Amino acid sequence: MSTSDVPSILLLENSPTLRKWILTMLALRGIRVLLADNDADVFRKTENTKISLMLINLNSTGLDGLSFTRKCRQCERLRNIPIVLLTSSTESCAQRHEFIKAGADQCMMIPLNESTFVKTVFQYIKPSTIPTAH
Amino acid sequence: MQHRMGSHSLLLDEYLDEFEDLLSEIEQTFLDLEENSSQEHLWDCLMRNLHSFKGSAQLMGLDPIVSVAHAMETLVSQCRQQGENIDSAMTELYFHCVDVLRDLADELGVSGTCYHDVSPVLRKIDEIVLA
Numbered sequence: 055m056s057t058s059d060v061p062s063i064l065l066l067e068n069s070p071t072l073r074k075w076i077l078t079m080l081a082l083r084g085i086r087v088l089l090a091d092n093d094a095d096v097f098r099k100t101e102n103t104k105i106s107l108m109l110i111n112l113n114s115t116g117l118d119g120l121s122f123t124r125k126c127r128q129c130e131r132l133r134n135i136p137i138v139l140l141t142s143s144t145e146s147c148a149q150r151h152e153f154i155k156a157g158a159d160q161c162m163m164i165p166l167n168e169s170t171f172v173k174t175v176f177q178y179i180k181p182s183t184i185p186t187a188h
Numbered sequence: 189m190q191h192r193m194g195s196h197s198l199l200l201d202e203y204l205d206e207f208e209d210l211l212s213e214i215e216q217t218f219l220d221l222e223e224n225s226s227q228e229h230l231w232d233c234l235m236r237n238l239h240s241f242k243g244s245a246q247l248m249g250l251d252p253i254v255s256v257a258h259a260m261e262t263l264v265s266q267c268r269q270q271g272e273n274i275d276s277a278m279t280e281l282y283f284h285c286v287d288v289l290r291d292l293a294d295e296l297g298v299s300g301t302c303y304h305d306v307s308p309v310l311r312k313i314d315e316i317v318l319a
Contacts, residue, residue, distance in 0.1 A: 070202040071244040078198075113236055142239050165246035 063107045063175070064099060066090040067140065068114035072164070076109065079171060085179060093117055093125075100131060107178040108132070111140040111164070119153040127157035136178045140164055197300060203248055207293050210241045211286060218282055222274045231268050238264065252306045253292050259313040260285050266317055281316065285309055 063080060065087050067073040073089070080087050088103060090096045093115040096108065108126070115122045119139055126132040136159040141150060150161040162174055217234045221227070242257035260282065267274065288309050292302045 069240055069244055070206045071199050072247060074199050074202050075247060113240055142243060164243045 062086040062088050062103060062105055063109055063179070064088045064090055064096060064103075064105045065109045066093070066096055066114050067109070067111045069111070072111070072140075072166070075166070076171075079168060080175070083172065083175075085175070093122060096126075097129065097132070100135070105135050107175065108135055108137045109140065109175075110137060113142070119149065119158070120156050123153055123156040123158045136160075138162055138174060138178070140166070199248065200296070200300065203244060204293060204297055206244055207241070207289075210237050210244075211289060211293075213237050214241065215283070215286055218274070218279070222279055225273050231264075234264055235261065235268075250292075250296070250302055252302045252304065253289060255310060256285055256289055256292075256306050259310050259317075262317055263313050278316070281312055285313070 063085055065073065065076060066089075067076060077087055088099050088105070090099050096110070096115075100108075110122065112119045112122070117125070119141070123137060123139070126135075126137060137157065139150075139153055139158045139161045141153075141161045142164050153161055159178070160174060162171065214234060214237050217230055217237065221230050221234065224230075238257060238261045242254055242261065245253035245257060263278070263282070267278065288304065288306060291304050292306075295302055295304060
């Protein structure tokens, strides 16, 4: 498998602590991560790179969850890329339901739990597509 | 009781940097709200930053910091919902919380452990929230 075929996750997470935690969790499993600085960067970074999953912390987008999700789903390039939103308890169940209706695939509550996080990521990235370390 | 981080000790440098950045923003937003509590975006910003602050502490397993941040969130949320102005007593309590949080961060930076007793400040907040 060439490097360009390796599935990548696009991560938008402004908390340095959480970002490093996620990067560590994914690096341990051989998953490549592309970092976005803000919501505009999400659109720029996905122009020339194949992305298998977008992990987006709503607090980092500068948009509300509905607007961000709709904007992604209106973009031809991002229409079919799974979106997992990292949400907090400040978003109600009803709000999270609205995000899903708008096109997000899943909401994951912060603080993240390692086993739930990894299980969720592997729903969208099949382990067989990740090169094994030799 | 001491609260030592487990497997997240490798994140300590990032955490302490983020801690100070967010706490400084929280302080400034609180002061701005004291001047003008009708600015909805300032309340949103304060709630968002407090929540991120608490989230990082939860990830690090730092229960005393989580408890204080949660109490501060409750206090701010109640104040906002009731449309109250931020008075000097509340400001004093809020900045006392900030001092306690900085003490905890200092302990963490030096020893990797939080041992400061946060129950007195939590009781003070409870007295206001439950009044």
